[in-house]
Amino acid sequence: MGLKLAHQLILVVAAASMLGVSLANKDWGWNSDKHQLNGTEGPQKIIVGGSEKWHFGFNYSDWAFQNAPFYFNDTLVFKYDPPSNSKFPHSVYLFPDLWSYLNCNFKRAKMIANPTQGGGHGFKFVLKRWRPYYFACGERDGFHCKVGGMRFTVVPLYRWPY
Numbered sequence: 001m002g003l004k005l006a007h008q009l010i011l012v013v014a015a016a017s018m019l020g021v022s023l024a025n026k027d028w029g030w031n032s033d034k035h036q037l038n039g040t041e042g043p044q045k046i047i048v049g050g051s052e053k054w055h056f057g058f059n060y061s062d063w064a065f066q067n068a069p070f071y072f073n074d075t076l077v078f079k080y081d082p083p084s085n086s087k088f089p090h091s092v093y094l095f096p097d098l099w100s101y102l103n104c105n106f107k108r109a110k111m112i113a114n115p116t117q118g119g120g121h122g123f124k125f126v127l128k129r130w131r132p133y134y135f136a137c138g139e140r141d142g143f144h145c146k147v148g149g150m151r152f153t154v155v156p157l158y159r160w161p162y
């Protein structure tokens with residue numbers, strides 16, 4: 001179990017470098033405006049995509065890297081219009097592993113929010129466990145995931161109190 005997690009983590013880092021994302025150049029800043037670690041702040045609520053929300057044609061893996069790190073008990077909020085208001089419905093799925101994520105293969109993916117659940121205040125998902133989370137939109141048979149940029153990975157960190 002522990003070993004498997006460690007293995008998956010290594011794969012995530014490997015995938016990140018495969019995608020040409022330089023971790024070294026990233027701002028892991030301890031006082032970045034989004035995640036100030038001054039001990040008084042609890043878990044954050046983070047809107048996926050920020051003002052872009054959850055839509056086709058935005059690079060969410062890029063967004064996730066720009067907005068990392070995420071922490072335990074942080075809440076991700078997915079906002080998207082319900083099918084009644086939108087010609088292009090979205091959804092949220094979790095992949096069980098990196099392979100499914102990289103291939104946008106939804107065979108073993110789990111739907112965590114259907115196309116109507118992103119309305120109003122959005123669909124909320126709490127990062128409760130130390131594991132890589134592989135998120136994606138499952139609409140149009142993987143097209144939104146593969147071509148629309150609607151997938152990203154998050155590995156929550158422990159927020160050290162002090």
Ligand SMILES: *[C@@H]1O[C@H](CO)[C@@H](O)[C@H](O)[C@H]1NC(C)=O
Binds near residue numbers: 038040041
């Ligand atoms: C901690 O951060 C919060 C939010 O950024 C801020 O409102 C608060 O004043 C900060 N507290 C200290 C002690 O710096």
Ligand SMILES: *[C@@H]1O[C@H](CO)[C@@H](O)[C@H](O)[C@H]1NC(C)=O
Binds near residue numbers: 019021059061062149
């Ligand atoms: C998203 O951005 C990353 C770099 O941050 C890039 O490697 C990747 O190809 C982009 N993905 C899409 C679907 O454009």
Ligand SMILES: *[C@@H]1O[C@H](CO)[C@@H](O)[C@H](O)[C@H]1NC(C)=O
Binds near residue numbers: 072
């Ligand atoms: C996360 O929240 C749960 C329940 O609210 C709490 O028991 C747990 O200690 C929290 N974990 C961290 C790392 O803050």
Ligand SMILES: [Cu+2]
Binds near residue numbers: 090091137139144150
């Ligand atoms: Cu979508």
